[in-house]
Amino acid sequence: MVALALTPPSAERLRAVDGFLTEAWADQARHDERLRALAVEVRFDRGVAHLTGEVDEPEQLRMLRDRVGRLAGVYGVWCRVRVGGRDPxxxxxxxxxxxxxxxxxxxxxxxxxxxxxxxxxxxxxxxxxxxxxxxxxxxxxxxxxxxxxxxxxxxxxxxxxxxxxxxxxxxxxxxxxxxxxxxxxxxxxxxxxxxxxxxxxxxxxxxxxxxxxxxxxxxxxxxxxxDAAAPTxxxxxxxxx
The missing domain is CATH 3.40.50.150 (Vaccinia Virus protein VP39)
Structure with a gap:
């Protein structure tokens, strides 16, 4: 029998990864004026990014989700963000x-x-x-x-x-x-x-x-x-x- 190679990370490692992701996101937001202007909080919990706050346009939320999701170590991006003054x-x-x-x-x-x-x-x-x-x-x-x-x-x-x-x-x-x-x-x-x-x-x-x-x-x-194009x-x- 072949042993499964994938081992879940320990709680200690997940906490450390959350700390890394918090620092990495803060650094990215400091250097990207599109992100600095957004009134959104990004919190990491066991590798899942939780987004709360408000943006003006749907395109801003899509961009934000994409930027967060590109960080190594993120398993999912969960959002509860107001768009244009409307609660989701x-x-x-x-x-x-x-x-x-x-x-x-x-x-x-x-x-x-x-x-x-x-x-x-x-x-x-x-x-x-x-x-x-x-x-x-x-x-x-x-x-x-x-x-x-x-x-x-x-x-x-x-x-x-x-x-x-x-x-x-x-x-x-x-x-x-x-x-x-x-x-x-x-x-x-x-x-x-x-x-x-x-x-x-x-x-x-x-x-x-x-x-x-x-x-x-x-x-x-x-x-x-x-009619939309398939993912690349x-x-x-x-x-x-």
Whole structure:
């Protein structure tokens, strides 16, 4: 049997990496006047960048996300940023009693303290087309035998430029199989399949970020219009084999 080569970083190393990322971002922001002018806070937690604050234009947020995501050691870029004075609509799918951020709209099949509306995530989401800016699917996809209908629903409800944040156990870590309610194994290459290997006519995604820390996989996806150009090979090479 071949041993898995990927070992999750220790909590001590993750704290050290967060410190490095904080210093690296501060240095980058000092030397880029586009970033200095933005009223946005960037905080790193175990390799995930959390963006809060406000920008004037959607293009500024896209640029900011891209700059943060290019830092080595970032696994995902999670945003709750006001654009043009409007608060983003953020939805937690399968949130249970704990939301990723207070104030998110929480959907779950079971009632709990953090649940604002009941929804079976294997069916249609009780959300209008183009009505959501950010969707969190944290430890959700591994519980669904077929998660593609949910991914398609996410595409339907996200506004142009919206983002789906995915986090799930990596297939090679014990957490992927320790929970008997997990019915799927996932890898970063699974995200490649979602973005590039769907039949013609199905919703298309552009990967903003995809990574694994050896315990979990992370992906930030934004919807693509049917007529939009596919991601370039150089962009895809950042994330996928």
């Amino acid at each position: 609509v953020v939805v937690d799918l399968g949130c249970g009693a704990t939301k990723q951020w207070p104030g998110n709209l929480g959907l779950d099949i079971f009632p709990a303290a953090g649940v604002d509306a009941l929804a079976d995530l294997s069916g249609s989401l009780p959300l209008a087309d183009d009505s959501v800016d950010v969707l969190f699917a944290v430890h959700i996809l591994e519980h669904l035998i077929d998660f593609l209908p949910l991914v398609d629903e996410c595409h339907r409800v996200l506004r142009p430029g919206g983002v789906l944040h995915v986090m799930s156990p990596w297939w090679g870590h014990v957490n992927a199989v320790a929970d008997p309610t997990h019915v799927r194994l996932l890898d970063v290459q699974t995200i490649k399949g979602v973005c590039l290997m769907r039949p013609p006519g199905t919703p298309r995604w552009h990967p903003l970020h995809a990574a694994t820390d050896g315990a979990s996989i992370f992906a930030d996806l934004t919807p693509l219009d049917p 090979p150089s962009h895809l090479a950042r994330f996928f084999d």
